[in-house]
Amino acid sequence: MSQLASQADLSAEIDAISKEYEAAGALPDFRAETNTRLDYPPYRSSVLRHPTKAPQQADPEGIELWAPVFGQRDVDPLESDLTIQHRGEPIGERMVVTGRVTDGDGRPVRHQLVEIWQANAGGRYIHQRDQHPAAIDPHFTGMGRCLTDADGTYSFTTIKPGPYPWKNHHNAWRPAHIHFSLFGTEFTQRLITQMYFPGDPLFALDPIYQSIVDPAARERLVATYDHDVTTHEWATGYRWDIVLSGSHRTPHEEDVA
């Protein structure tokens, strides 16, 4: 499908593909465990990126059972505040995003590196390949990192990103999102994913979001507004908890494509 101009087009495409899956049973390009579509034509690059061979079970080598360790001195606490990286204030809605990182058994993932990158309030990335006509904010780079604390909690102060056009099809706009990378305590827990904002009208039209079929798994990518995280006259607050492993894990990008 070359163009998905409307929600009706996309819904029809999704229905047709779902029927195909139902008729064929579990296909190798459909990850049953997380209920995600790996080769999903509406998400154009998934056609090139998805695995074409059945996964091989392999015991991780000893070295893969450890993740790089970042100590308190490697990451400056100021790196978690994306609004103070320049002399001036960035434009947009200041917000705090916080949550707990746990493993599949609910244990906190302590003192681990969490990295984020995102577009500015106008939906513009500082990247050579993003040349769409929205302003670069000279006071916002859009990258930050922090370590989780002893309870597995991370926290960032940033600017709410805007929706972003991505050329996947005609009039294609990504729902506002923040990219997250987490090492966890083992390489097998490494997670790269995207966090979304509640009630985004673009969900229904986004082939990346739609490539996750299970509504509960999709929901795990959406932060909740939290008035206890919001601070008076300063920042709105969102909570987003992350589960690195197990049946309720937060969907990873490799689950998608």
Ligand SMILES: O=C(O)c1ccc(O)c(O)c1
């Ligand atoms: O996978 C991609 O091609 C792709 C494109 C645009 C995005 O905003 C993104 O998160 C992923």
